[in-house]
Amino acid sequence: MALPRDYSGQNCSAARALEVIGERWTLLIVRDAFYGVRRFSDFLAHLDIPRAVLTDRLNALVEAEVLERVPGANSRGHDEYIITEKGIALWPIVRSLAGWGDRYYASNGSLRTFSHADCGGRVDAASRCARCDKAVPPADTIINPGPGLKHQKPRTDPVSAILAKPRRLLEPMHLG
């Protein structure tokens, strides 16, 4: 069902935020951008999303200045989608969503855990380090394979393969 674009009367900030990111695939694309995914083909393989839907959502995220489209650095010249400062400000939402999912739906343990690059402490769902008690921005956050991963059917796409080892959020993935 088509929803009105502007939620007549729903002008609170949560409603306005949901106009931009209130669609399930959209937040998974943003999540992948935090993982360092930048290329259309890599989003496509990792998200297992219909091509037309991915095109539409990427365009909307560029329009909303959450992602920036730039000519690719490699010789084939594919465009890359790079998360902007406005997009990086979505991290608490992505992190707290994953935290809620971990709490209620990860019966085999989290697939991913987060740690603080500076001190190695665990980063909680509020993006705070359990060891040094600092608020940890995504650029200082390490994403690690979690205990639930071994209970999953293994995935063979290149993004999943790279995420099998700890890595820093926002570090660009150079694939293929």
Next chain:
Amino acid sequence: MALPRDYSGQNCSAARALEVIGERWTLLIVRDAFYGVRRFSDFLAHLDIPRAVLTDRLNALVEAEVLERVPGANSRGHDEYIITEKGIALWPIVRSLAGWGDRYYASNGSLRTFSHADCGGRVDAASRCARCDKAVPPADTIINPGPGLKHQKPRTDPVSAILAKPRRLLEPMHLG
């Protein structure tokens, strides 16, 4: 476009959370439940949502144990929808969404601000009190009309009228 219910391969906790709450109206219903809205007619008037969509989303939230449906206390016996502990655990997501919207879309200032019931300090987008530095749960959070409200077209529905004064989150609204 219909999305698959289970995001084949998207088993990370953020994806699982989005299966439950990844729809724009759903999070606005949850937001209203934090405001204390409990009755179908009050959600309907405040959200300005088609009746069939509201019915569908409330049923899904009850199914997911985010809301509990209970017989109403008043004489007319309308059902009430009460947020569960699992639903209350969504607060960091709702709060951080509103914080992002405030930062990028509230050119006239926030419509709502949040303060700490215990000390009166401002509660930030990470649900932390700027005065006493405590993590503030929703039950200790006061929602206040913000500076942006006077730039809005005034709304006359009963929920908006009650939110024109400071009130504690989760306190049931007794309307009509």
